[in-house]
Amino acid sequence: MSHDHTAPPTASVAVDTVILTVPADELVVLLVRRANPPYQGEWALPGGFLEADEDLDDAAARELREETGLRPGEVHLEQFRGYGAPGRDPRGRVVSIAYLALVPSPPTATAGGDAADVGWLPVAEVLAGGTGTAFDHRTIVEDAVEHARRMLEHTTVAAAFCPPEFTISQLRRVYEIVWGETLDPGNFHRKVTRIPDFLVATGESTTRDGGRPAALFRRGTATRLQPPLYRAVDRSASARGQRRSTGR
Incomplete structure (x- = not known):
């Protein structure tokens, strides 16, 4: 058996979390406004690079806690897809693992880290392109919403949006x-x-x-x-x- 001793290509791993809720008869998503390049000033999903001593689920839980103060046991949180297209991040090859969180009401969110602002934005506006979004995050939001719609068909997760x-x-x-x-x-x-x-x-x-x-x-x-x-x-x-x- 032959073995390939070529070093694997270098790639960074990140997590992005789509946090959805339904206040005031509208589906909204939590986005943060980037304070630094690339895409400075544009809205992005809460997320970040995987730390050396951290598992994917731990990273998603950390991002959820830092952005909303919530913990996975208090909300529905699940991994739903990976994104690894070349060029999706101008800083280099980045593979992002996307998570979906469903919360019953919009927690008070505060900007932290490299975020200049944070807010709950209407999903319809984001998907229509009315809100400038960084990277491929509009696509991730679109996929997350469709995933949530199908979940409501087959699971009891709709109750996660309720008190x-x-x-x-x-x-x-x-x-x-x-x-x-x-x-x-x-x-x-x-x-x-x-x-x-x-x-x-x-x-x-x-x-x-x-x-x-x-x-x-x-x-x-x-x-x-x-x-x-x-x-x-x-x-x-x-x-x-x-x-x-x-x-x-």
Whole structure:
């Protein structure tokens, strides 16, 4: 067996964290304004280079803690994709591992390190190009949002956007904001309350949604939705595929 003794190419490893939340009927993402080159003055995802004694998950947790004061046990945090295209960073070859964090409300964030400013920006504005973003971070945000949308179809993670106790209307609004579509209240209520261990009734109610008192729920032990909840766009795509396959 032959062995290649050529030294591996030099590359740096970084982590970038897409932190999403849904205050005031809008999906927003936490971005920091870069104080230093490259892309000085432009918005970027919270992130940084992997330290010598640190694992990837530890680096993502550190960035989350430094930017929001939150810890992984308090929010949903998961790795969702890697980015390593040549030229994505003008300083040299950098491979970035992207994480997605879902938080129930926007924590107060303060600029630190090499950040000149920090803020919660509307995702729609970022994806439309209305906000100048550094590196390939607009693409990473776009991928993270699509990942979150698919997660809502198959997992119980939508509750991560909600407070510890919430109404069905609050949960439905999370789906509507993240998916970008209006859902029928009655149909949604029937579906989510029939999924085993998705929601647990607290026995309490609230009038904070207005109108009649609404029952309060908390997140159950389930992590997967059985059956799944699908977006209208996915149902349409599936139907088109079925018509093509049957020749209709």
